[in-house]
Amino acid sequence: MIARWRKKYKAKEVALGLAFMAPALAVFTVFAFLPLWRIVTWGTFESRQGGTRYEQVGFDQYREVLTSATFKEGVWHTVLYVLFTLPVGIVGGILLAVAANRRLRGIKLFQTIFSSTIASTAAVTAVVFFFLLNPVVGIFDVDWLQDKHMALFAVSLTSMWQNLGLTFVITLAGLQAIPEEVVEAATLDGFGPIRRLFRITLPLLSPTLLFLLVILTVSGFQTFAQIDVLTQGGPGRSTEVLLWKIFEANSADRVTIGSVMSVGLFVITALVVFLQFVILERRVHYGNE
Amino acid sequence: MATSRALRRAGWYLLLTGLSLVVLFPIYLTIVRAVSQPVSYVDAGQPLHPVDVQRSVFGDAWRQGHLASAMLRSTVMTVLITVAEVVTSVLAAYALVFIRFPFKRLLFALCMATLLLPIEVTLLANASTIRQLHWIDSMQALVLPFAANALGIFLLRQAFAGIPRDLHDAAKLDGYGHVAFMTKFVVPLTRPVLGAFTLIAALTAWGQYLWPRTVIEDSDAWTLQLAITRLLGTRPEQANVGVAGALIAAVPVVILLVIFQRQIVRGLTAGAVKG
Numbered sequence: 001m002i003a004r005w006r007k008k009y010k011a012k013e014v015a016l017g018l019a020f021m022a023p024a025l026a027v028f029t030v031f032a033f034l035p036l037w038r039i040v041t042w043g044t045f046e047s048r049q050g051g052t053r054y055e056q057v058g059f060d061q062y063r064e065v066l067t068s069a070t071f072k073e074g075v076w077h078t079v080l081y082v083l084f085t086l087p088v089g090i091v092g093g094i095l096l097a098v099a100a101n102r103r104l105r106g107i108k109l110f111q112t113i114f115s116s117t118i119a120s121t122a123a124v125t126a127v128v129f130f131f132l133l134n135p136v137v138g139i140f141d142v143d144w145l146q147d148k149h150m151a152l153f154a155v156s157l158t159s160m161w162q163n164l165g166l167t168f169v170i171t172l173a174g175l176q177a178i179p180e181e182v183v184e185a186a187t188l189d190g191f192g193p194i195r196r197l198f199r200i201t202l203p204l205l206s207p208t209l210l211f212l213l214v215i216l217t218v219s220g221f222q223t224f225a226q227i228d229v230l231t232q233g234g235p236g237r238s239t240e241v242l243l244w245k246i247f248e249a250n251s252a253d254r255v256t257i258g259s260v261m262s263v264g265l266f267v268i269t270a271l272v273v274f275l276q277f278v279i280l281e282r283r284v285h286y287g288n289e
Numbered sequence: 290m291a292t293s294r295a296l297r298r299a300g301w302y303l304l305l306t307g308l309s310l311v312v313l314f315p316i317y318l319t320i321v322r323a324v325s326q327p328v329s330y331v332d333a334g335q336p337l338h339p340v341d342v343q344r345s346v347f348g349d350a351w352r353q354g355h356l357a358s359a360m361l362r363s364t365v366m367t368v369l370i371t372v373a374e375v376v377t378s379v380l381a382a383y384a385l386v387f388i389r390f391p392f393k394r395l396l397f398a399l400c401m402a403t404l405l406l407p408i409e410v411t412l413l414a415n416a417s418t419i420r421q422l423h424w425i426d427s428m429q430a431l432v433l434p435f436a437a438n439a440l441g442i443f444l445l446r447q448a449f450a451g452i453p454r455d456l457h458d459a460a461k462l463d464g465y466g467h468v469a470f471m472t473k474f475v476v477p478l479t480r481p482v483l484g485a486f487t488l489i490a491a492l493t494a495w496g497q498y499l500w501p502r503t504v505i506e507d508s509d510a511w512t513l514q515l516a517i518t519r520l521l522g523t524r525p526e527q528a529n530v531g532v533a534g535a536l537i538a539a540v541p542v543v544i545l546l547v548i549f550q551r552q553i554v555r556g557l558t559a560g561a562v563k564g
Contacts, residue, residue: 008389008391009391013388014389016467017390018390023376023380024377024380025381026437027433027436027437028399028437028439030418031411031418032403032406033406034414035414035415035418036410036414038414039410039411039413042413096308096312099301099305099308110308112547114308114312116543116546117312118492118546118557119542119545119546120542121496121538121539123498123515123518123535124517127517127520127531127535128315128319129315134528136331137327137331137528137529139318139335164312169554169557170558173554222499224498224499224502225502228518243499246413247412247502255417259414262411262414265409266410
């Protein structure tokens with residue numbers, strides 16, 4: 001083995017290669033891998049006496065927390081948030097991109113406008129909507145943010161708007177990657193614009209849409225600033241998404257429960273990414289295969 | 290025939306203008322609200338145009354929100370994170386493409402695995418690390434967890450792999466070592482990808498919220514994204530100051546977007562088109 005390596009690699013090269021990899025690996029180790037190990041193990045401890053003492057309980061706490069009403073509620077709110085924002089993001093992105101994907105004078109201006117929400121961060125968007133949703137100075141007379149049944153939807157309006165720029169930019173790039181000849185051929189075959197959209201454009205766009213689906217879902221699971229600015233999880237617990245509950249657990253007595261929820265978030269996110277790829281892999285049309 | 294084409298074109302312009310209005314409507318309403326005196330504005334029935342214009346509102350927001358120091362802090366944080374990400378990504382990607390060493394696939398897989406370990410997942414453990422190091426409220430707490438980025442390594446590795454092998458061999462014959470080859474050939478040749486990644490890294494760092502909120506407890510050490518929420522508690526007759534703060538915070542990004550639109554779009558779509 002060693003002899004084979006001697007032949008294959010030069011010591012100087014190996015040292016240089018590892019040295020070049022070292023900074024990135026060091027950061028990943030300290031701020032990603034060790035933390036994963038820590039939350040996984042912390043989950044096996046229960047905090048006693050307000051977090052002054054911890055007791056090893058094995059995976060009992062995992063069972064308790066992951067089946068608890070609190071955890072399920074957090075997951076449900078998160079899923080709802082994704083269900084609110086995802087369709088608007090995808091349909092809105094397609095609509096804007098199809099409209100802006102043509103040769104017209106001044107089209108660049110419209111493309112800039114459509115992508116403009118990229119400039120708005122989550123916090124800026126949340127502050128803007130804080131005022132737009134305020135019953136006194138805002139656009140609606142009703143106070144959705146104080147209404148248990150409407151608050152989560154009202155918060156999701158921020159993401160619906162903020163995502164438009166990103167979904168537009170990505171969908172437009174996908175559209176522009178479709179060869180013009182394909183669309184022209186379909187037109188010559190007598191396909192009308194609607195039929196062209198559903199039979200040619202959207203199927204060819206499916207890898208892009210899949211990518212969008214994944215990033216919108218994952219970013220939905222990572223929603224935080226909007227909740228913090230607009231509702232702080234309230235009214236009641238109606239906008240406590242999973243990540244909010246994890247953030248709230250950043251204290252000595254709640255950290256072990258929060259760790260289990262973090263592992264839950266990790267597993268769910270990984271599953272979503274994995275499942276979307278596996279399920280859709282077969283139905284998605286990849287250009288050159 | 291000509292009229293029908295003209296009509297159709299007019300139709301597209303109409304649709305595009307309508308969609309632009311939908312996208313810009315929240316921004317427009319926000320600007321109108323920011324410059325209007327709130328009480329007069331509500332009394333006037335909240336029209337679509339400004340009422341009783343207050344020019345001082347942006348200055349008020351700037352001062353009351355302590356936005357100057359917050360903006361400086363956010364800028365420093367963004368620059369440090371971006372530079373660190375670019376440097377660590379270039380080095381790692383270069384090693385993965387041009388240097389021969391064992392366990393390359395494994396190390397690359399480890400880097401990519403961190404895509405599943407964003408700060409949201411590791412929040413509690415990372416917060417504990419920062420507390421143990423007594424780094425609460427410090428700049429290094431804001432920067433170090435983001436000093437490397439798997440997406441950067443992925444994109445740059447892909448770009449570096451497109452550089453012809455012959456160029457590397459020729460450079461080696463001419464006596465270029467790895468460092469010289471990297472700085473004189475590889476980096477200049479992949480400037481478009483590097484530029485796109487730099488901008489995306491900067492935008493992401495600038496917009497950070499959860500992590501600064503977690504490790505910055507002293508409101509005097511807040512980043513801009515946190516500082517604009519300071520103006521939220523203001524009374525209704527001052528509500529426009531809060532709006533103005535958010536608008537101020539958006540200005541630097543709007544400028545970046547206007548100047549570097551093409552690069553930013555390339556960065557955002559990098560993962561999408563290539564798969």
